Amino acid sequence: MTTDTLSPPPLLDADALIADMGARARAAAKHMATAPTAKKAAALKAGAQQLRAQAAEILTANAQDMAAGEASGLTSAMLDRLRLDETRLGAIADAVDAVAALPDPVGAEIDRVERPNGLVLSRVRVPLGVVGIIYESRPNVTADAAALGLMSGNAVILRGGSEAVHSNRAIHAALAAGLAEAGLPADAVQLVPTQDRAAVGALLRAQGLVDIIVPRGGKGLVARVQDEARVPVLAHLDGICHTYIDGAADPGIAVALAVNAKMRRTGICGATETILIDRAYPGPAAIVDALTAAGCEVRGDRDIAALAAHVTPADASDWDSEYLDAIVSIAMVDGLDGALAHIDAHSSRHTDAIVTEDAAAADRFLTEVDSAIVMHNASTQFADGGEFGLGAEIGIATGRLHARGPVALEGLTTYKWQVRGTGQVRP
Known part of the structure; x- marks a missing residue:
């Protein structure tokens, strides 16, 4: 058998x-x-x-x-x-x-x-x-x-x-x-x-x-x-997207864009992962507070960490991280030149944005940042084929x-x- x-x-x-x-x-x-x-x-x-x-x-x-x-x-x-x-x-x-x-x-x-x-x-x-x-x-x-x-x-x-x-x-x-x-x-x-x-x-x-x-x-x-x-x-490739808050940014627009660009949907490739703030910008603490209030973990450089006790000190890996989560890294930079240098070193060439009322600074950013999408006074969350009128992508x-x-x-x-x-x- x-x-x-x-x-x-x-x-x-x-x-x-x-x-x-x-x-x-x-x-x-x-x-x-x-x-x-x-x-x-x-x-x-x-x-x-x-x-x-x-x-x-x-x-x-x-x-x-x-x-x-x-x-x-x-x-x-x-x-x-x-x-x-x-x-x-x-x-x-x-x-x-x-x-x-x-x-x-x-x-x-x-x-x-x-x-x-x-x-x-x-x-x-x-x-x-x-x-x-x-x-x-x-x-x-x-x-x-x-x-x-x-x-x-x-x-x-x-x-x-x-x-x-x-x-x-x-x-x-x-x-x-x-x-x-x-x-x-x-x-x-x-x-x-x-x-x-x-x-x-x-x-x-x-x-x-x-x-x-x-x-x-x-x-x-x-x-x-x-x-x-x-x-x-x-x-x-991955979306290590930046939003740069220029010294000439409107504070109301800057706060609204920073929160939307990071928190509207954290899991999409157009979500901002790093925020850069000009040292000349008058209200960096308000940006940190607004993000924290929205439920975002903030990881900051030494200057940002000094603004609030709940900011986690950033390490070198944060500037190259696509979190796809309610986490953002924030750094203070020396004006537009500092922002351009940081983006050139860490961007994945996906989407990067500037927030400013200075037309000359905006034009220079749009010209010099070598990314597939560059924006002025707009949330990086608009990096989407449907929003571009392409139907889908x-x-x-x-x-x-x-x-x-x-x-x-x-x-x-x-x-x-x-x-x-x-x-x-x-x-």
Whole structure:
């Protein structure tokens, strides 16, 4: 007599999985590149409606992720990024609708010139092709990335973090239903079906199948992608954002912006992490007190620590920390030059702001700070594709190549030259 034994599950063949997904995405991308604007918009509107119709299922899935996150000890900021409710889910659906209403970038003429020999040269926008997007925590990225990828004529392969696995699957199911309703290929938006890290490695090695990788997450994720990728990478690094309070700042505006930039939502990449205060500014204590009253832990240099007993002395690591929490580091600086030097040494080139009524100082700050987004008298929390009128974003690109700042429809296109002649031959 024999005894049945359970055999171990088969090992994941990550390369085969991604090769299959990539081949299907490549076929879908060819279809999407020529899909009419109205059809793409219809798919997004149907997807948005499915997000609303399947709200109960999506919120139930999110509750599973929240429970798992709490059990595993996720920080309050990470849980905030993960959490969905009716309002947030409604905003996700609204963002998909907003992308559907945006001008289609595919086929748009960037510029045109006629050469002396009569040749007419134009540059027109075309999709990137197959876009791989690797992200952490935020289930809204599933919808935003899918919507932007579709409207820009691409196919996308999504690989979300394990924290949001159930939420991502539920959102993807709603968007897939919208694609089917509009008669577009379901393979235009695929979600990697496993959380095995080997699938990430296979995606990073998928030359010829994937045209670009967009990582959106913490330093560890981005570092791995940049180290291992054999596919071009559009990096979205951490948000070590600064707000500089100039000596000529209006005190009422300065306090309001400092609190909003840090505390409106502490877990987003546009949250200010370091506040710099000009020694000439008359009310630094009021800024510290307002942040403390709002529930923020203040870590300050020697001058700031001297203002209040509850200020924790900052150490060197604080100036390079993305807290994503109700913590802020504050330093006193010697005017605009001191602020520029500190930002140059510690900024992640994401978003930096100046608060001042001095137009010359503002112009110099906006010119000299080398970040993707620079602001004057505005909260860094506005560093968001929706707030920029882009409908949504897949992240804030902090590099210099291809796209910078909020990456939306145009950031997911490239261009080709079209040359029109009348029989010219080259002498």
